Amino acid sequence: MMRVKTIGAALLTCVTVLSLGACGGSDHAGKDGKVTLNFWHISTTASGKAYQENLARKFEKKHPNVTVKVQAIQTEDYDGKLQTAMQDSNSAPDVFLSRGGQKLSDMVEAGQVMDLSDKLSKSVQSRLSDTLSVQKVHGKQYGVPVMLSPGGFFYSRDLFKQAGIEQPPANMAEFSQAVQKLKDAGIPPIALGAKDAWPAAHYWYWFALRECAPATFNSTVKTKKFEDKCWTKAGQDLDDLAKTTPFNEGFLTTSAAQGANSSAGLLANHKAAMELMGSWEPMNMMDLAPNGKMDDLGFFAFPEVSGGAGDQSAMMGGSDGYACSVNAPKECVDFLDFIVNKDNQEEYYKAFSSIPAAKDARSAVDNPTLQEVLAVYAKASSMSLWLDTQFGQNVGNALNTGVVNMLSGKGGPKDIVKATDQAAQKG
Amino acid sequence: MRDPNAITKSRRERVEITLLSTPAIIIFLGFVIFPVFMAVYYGLFKWKGFGSPSSNGQFIGIDNFVLILKDPVFQKAVGHNFFIAVMSLIIQIPLAILFALLLNQKFKGRGLIRTLIFVPYVISEVIVGTGWSLMLQSKGAVNAVLAKLGLAGADWIANPKIAMWTLLFVISWKYVGFYVILMLAGLQSIPEELYEAAAVDGADFWQMQRSITLPLLAPTVRIAAFLSIIGSMQLFDLVYIIWGQYVSDTAGTSTMATYMVREGRLASNYGYGNAIAVIIFLISLLVALLYQKFVLSKDLEGGLTESK
Numbered sequence: 213m214m215r216v217k218t219i220g221a222a223l224l225t226c227v228t229v230l231s232l233g234a235c236g237g238s239d240h241a242g243k244d245g246k247v248t249l250n251f252w253h254i255s256t257t258a259s260g261k262a263y264q265e266n267l268a269r270k271f272e273k274k275h276p277n278v279t280v281k282v283q284a285i286q287t288e289d290y291d292g293k294l295q296t297a298m299q300d301s302n303s304a305p306d307v308f309l310s311r312g313g314q315k316l317s318d319m320v321e322a323g324q325v326m327d328l329s330d331k332l333s334k335s336v337q338s339r340l341s342d343t344l345s346v347q348k349v350h351g352k353q354y355g356v357p358v359m360l361s362p363g364g365f366f367y368s369r370d371l372f373k374q375a376g377i378e379q380p381p382a383n384m385a386e387f388s389q390a391v392q393k394l395k396d397a398g399i400p401p402i403a404l405g406a407k408d409a410w411p412a413a414h415y416w417y418w419f420a421l422r423e424c425a426p427a428t429f430n431s432t433v434k435t436k437k438f439e440d441k442c443w444t445k446a447g448q449d450l451d452d453l454a455k456t457t458p459f460n461e462g463f464l465t466t467s468a469a470q471g472a473n474s475s476a477g478l479l480a481n482h483k484a485a486m487e488l489m490g491s492w493e494p495m496n497m498m499d500l501a502p503n504g505k506m507d508d509l510g511f512f513a514f515p516e517v518s519g520g521a522g523d524q525s526a527m528m529g530g531s532d533g534y535a536c537s538v539n540a541p542k543e544c545v546d547f548l549d550f551i552v553n554k555d556n557q558e559e560y561y562k563a564f565s566s567i568p569a570a571k572d573a574r575s576a577v578d579n580p581t582l583q584e585v586l587a588v589y590a591k592a593s594s595m596s597l598w599l600d601t602q603f604g605q606n607v608g609n610a611l612n613t614g615v616v617n618m619l620s621g622k623g624g625p626k627d628i629v630k631a632t633d634q635a636a637q638k639g
Numbered sequence: 640m641r642d643p644n645a646i647t648k649s650r651r652e653r654v655e656i657t658l659l660s661t662p663a664i665i666i667f668l669g670f671v672i673f674p675v676f677m678a679v680y681y682g683l684f685k686w687k688g689f690g691s692p693s694s695n696g697q698f699i700g701i702d703n704f705v706l707i708l709k710d711p712v713f714q715k716a717v718g719h720n721f722f723i724a725v726m727s728l729i730i731q732i733p734l735a736i737l738f739a740l741l742l743n744q745k746f747k748g749r750g751l752i753r754t755l756i757f758v759p760y761v762i763s764e765v766i767v768g769t770g771w772s773l774m775l776q777s778k779g780a781v782n783a784v785l786a787k788l789g790l791a792g793a794d795w796i797a798n799p800k801i802a803m804w805t806l807l808f809v810i811s812w813k814y815v816g817f818y819v820i821l822m823l824a825g826l827q828s829i830p831e832e833l834y835e836a837a838a839v840d841g842a843d844f845w846q847m848q849r850s851i852t853l854p855l856l857a858p859t860v861r862i863a864a865f866l867s868i869i870g871s872m873q874l875f876d877l878v879y880i881i882w883g884q885y886v887s888d889t890a891g892t893s894t895m896a897t898y899m900v901r902e903g904r905l906a907s908n909y910g911y912g913n914a915i916a917v918i919i920f921l922i923s924l925l926v927a928l929l930y931q932k933f934v935l936s937k938d939l940e941g942g943l944t945e946s947k
Contacts, residue, residue, distance in 0.1 A: 462777025639908030
């Protein structure tokens, strides 16, 4: 008898505690037309944080009925936190950072994101026409891009000159010669942060972009079956490159951006001649170079691969944007419009040193390296999204594993593709 | 004839027990038992972690569990965990006993050395990991010092032949201080008279240690070994920081927990990840229960069982 009562008391307390927890929801629109926008971003640098705060305050001034609650979240925590918060529309942020690709499409399929297709202004649609597609799922618009970060090789002009390389290589044959010349001059040719895996996997992405025809590319994004031979060829190209030992000594234990011994640090300190990265590289250099910046940092596109069926002038990169959650108030769309107006996009460049998504704001880019990136971008036929963003984390993780395994001598090009098949079983 | 006072007393006692244990029971049920069952439930789905598993995932029964147990990468990781558990015991426990015996003697600067031995344990895993990973890189401080001494360095982290021993070294360096403190505490509880009596009987130092210290220290050693085994089963942070998810696999230092983070969280396969968590839980539980049944039973008598 007592036992039943004890259990009863415990249950009652459980129920009480649970119901207390569940009561605390958030309310968006009050009776008097006042609206709160919860805004999540990942800018944690001093200038980045200040930019986002300032953005919120300016928007509030323009729309007195709106309060923007800004929350900065560490990049590493962001995906997990967002995913958890989106499970319940009460805890979901109204405006949140989105990188497009598979993740956005998963959220769309779970009915968590607002369809913006008919809501965005004409001006936004034309001024951001080259990057909007990143935030599209099944032909519908779900987010607004704020920046783009095309990838390619960042290199030290001084070290290239020292090794007698006249101009940056345009194809793989020239690239191999450049690597050889750098090695002859006693300079480690390429810095690679393989500890983080993705910088190594990026080589495979780029070779795949050059080897695989756009049609193959697009159909594989849907089927996630890497059956075409071009995918194995991409691995073979990387294996061939790795066999010329172009990477810095100990690249398997080198991280991408932490400290002077990271791959970015090696380049910044002239201990390696180049690195394959996204266009956030010049900003990373600021913290790592001896005097706060690297004067001789140049950029060239990923070399052409002769005989490849892929688009030889295509670029690959990322583009961060913002999206509204499905139950966000309508002011959310105004906020997105506001984020990408010309002034705010120019400010964005100043705060983050990254290329603004709005075309009319790109004239603000005054960093010489980024100007080179923009020049290459202008000539590129298209920009594909990073493969791991496109294919989703499951495939991205498998590619990371396969590429790192191959570079450490465990497995070959075929095993990389096999890893993606195994990954498909897991999720 | 029952004593009415006894009934009220026992009733009051029960109310007291209920009142005092309820918060702990709620927390235990809510944050330990409930999540375990939820993990089992999620583990039955192919699910990306968006929406609910029943509507956005795909029910696949025990497929995830079968896949995990069949995955050679996971099998290797389990092997690493058990190897680390055994080697940690072999290295750390004797070392800790020796240090404790030494530090139990009276000599100048004993307090300072006791503190120094304990310092690595106090430093957070992240700092220890970052520090050692920087020093052990191919172009790091360790190899630079070796080169100055005219010795050839090695790739301490990425070379699969060396990596596991590097990990064991760092683990031992970090945790031996903790076991030394445990052993020292154990030594304090051994009555001085026993040693005096032994000395009168003409026993030498090592005889005393073998016949008095070790047997009386045994309960402490059993608890220390238990903590060490559990720690080895759950090992994650040092491997994650020094090797990272991907290189730990090729270097041969991956653990069940790094496998879970890589295949669950990084791959965004939350159903699969939950299934891994359940398997890790079951393996750890089994190890803990077996250890308690066969090794710890004497020490825990009356604590976890009905008193006799």
